Amino acid sequence: MGVEYVGGFQVLLGVVARFWPVWLALAIVLGLSFAFKPKLGLYGHLFDTGVGIAGVTICLFWMFTAIFAQTISPFNPLAQIFVMKDALPGAIEPSTGKVFLFGGDRLARDIFSRMVYGSQIVLIIAPAATLFALMVGTTLGLPAGYYGGRIDTVLSFLANLVLAFPVILLFYLLVTPGIMDTPIPYAMAGVFFLFPIIFFCTLFYTRYKHRTGLLAIQIGLTLLIGGWIYFGLVFNADPLGIISIRPNELNIFVAVVFASSPGVFRIVRGLVMDIKTRDYVAAAQTRGENPWYIMLWEVLPNARGPLIVDVCLRIGYTTILLGTLGYFGLGLAPESPDWGTAIKESSRLLRAFVHPALPPVIALMSFVLGLNLLADALREQSLKD
């Protein structure tokens, strides 16, 4: 049975047309950003250079793609339509008349829809894991850099221990189907997810301990929201049933946080060691402030520049790590539409068909490139001040 094709130009037009919600959202956000540029601080300054504009645009593009994935993708990413097996780009699906813009893969699924849905997985896990790693690294890096001495020796030794592991070996040990039968991933999740709660409680307590009314509200809210997310993620026992995570996703999440928090730790520690010699820290010490107040309210805000740059780079790096996990078939389900798994599937068959490999490859590369450009522009801006 023959499948009809549309031409290359029509494929291009079709792709551009399918992304219409993204273009609309991009136009609104970028238009507003340009209009209010002088009032937006660091974010506004990003629009001064070509690199910055490119970085913001690419990152926003993928963010909106993830948000509007349902509207953009013409087909269900898991649906197999048998006629379309290995179809070339531009093939028309006979029953609905819609076009497989980038063709079909080995299991007759629409590659375009899979690429669009893949962005959802990557854009949820990568930034979230990076934020958790940031919390863990910061909470441990601050005392290590500030106190020095024995705390620093022990924590640095542990960080170097993790860093000495080749990432791939770490993943092969931590992300296996067998390990989900053991309590290890849950124990690690229990420890890691505790850090944000500790961080925010200390943050509020050190600043507002004399304003009990305000403090009670803040701590209460932190414990409520933090505890809710904590139970949802670690014990999968969210009473409202909104937050839930599949065991294999939790496993990946924990492994990625584990692999990237020592890097954050090292950066924070270095920054703190530099900043604690400044005069305003000495002034705070003379006032008799609590060490944790100094760390969280004097040192940390002044370390934000390099940290923001590092977070941007790190989200990109986490995306690469997720791709690596997908490429080795670790953790994620084999039919999952994420880019790493798609690259693995298609790279085996490169000799026969080239087209399934290119969309996920270009998607992953462009997203990481966007983040790197953004980090570069941010670094230039923060050096200017």
Added chain:
Amino acid sequence: MIGFIGRRLGTMVLTMLCLTLVVFFMVNLEPNLRKLAISQLDMRSSDEHIESWLVRNGYRDNFFIRYGRWLGVVPIEPVVDESGRVQARFGVCPQPAEPYYGGILQGNFGCSTKFNTTVANKLFPALGATGILMFWVMAVMVPVALLIGVLAGMREGTRTDRGLSVASITTTATPEYVSGVIFTVIFASWLGIFNGSAASATREGVTFYNFTLPVMTMAIYGIGYIARMTRASMVEVMTQQYIRTARLKGLAFNAVVIKHALRNALIAPFTVIMLQFPWLLTGVVIVEVMFRYQGFGYTLVEAAGNNDIDLLLACSLVSVFVVLTTQLISDVGYAYLNPRIRVS
């Protein structure tokens, strides 16, 4: 200096002990042991059968005793079958009839269940193969990266600088599994000038035809990073007073760059190149799997996928050793190259 190296070596040994202990714990988790037993027996073995196999091969002994056996500080009891005769370990590795010390400290890496041979027989040829790959990657990556970095940093802010900087950002955004696919599509599928698989390199030796793609794929990810570090260090050197003096003396720009700037600008990239080795290890695994080259990375994946305990432990020992040694070399070399740094 000697004291510094001594202390670093001490930390290194401690780190290796901790890491191997962690790896040993992870590979000896109950699900992994069951998987190993099933792969050694057959799919439909009963639970008692599996249990008796595990007991017979010593997997039910105390954890630290087993770790000590692997390390070579606790004697290994030979495995005996029902009639009391000594069996070869896993049926392939011969062992003496009386208890003996046979661990890492004695130079005995154990027995691979996946490849049915001793670990040493499998691991060292694989390391050799990876060594060849690494050599070519370094031979391509380092000169190219330094050249790009120096050219970009020589005249900061020019169009060459901008272009090269964006190019190096792009390569750092391209992990091996992405660039590998792109290069294979372009050079193997469309142009057909290179071979998309390096499997023949293991058998017939390395040729330009089968080895270019793996080397290119691995080098490209590192090039961007090293080039950016070189550029930053070059930019900093070019603003120094002695460069201005040399310029005002009337020296040609090229002479200033080559004689005065280069030496000082290359100190920082040296450390970065050394610290690239851990990244290269991950790269090796991806590239070897992608291009089917039978080296260290391929062995590691096979060992991990089949829970081949001894082989996996040996692989992690080797990779941790490589990472820590390069860190040590980079610290010592940095102090050596830059006389202002004094190790305390």
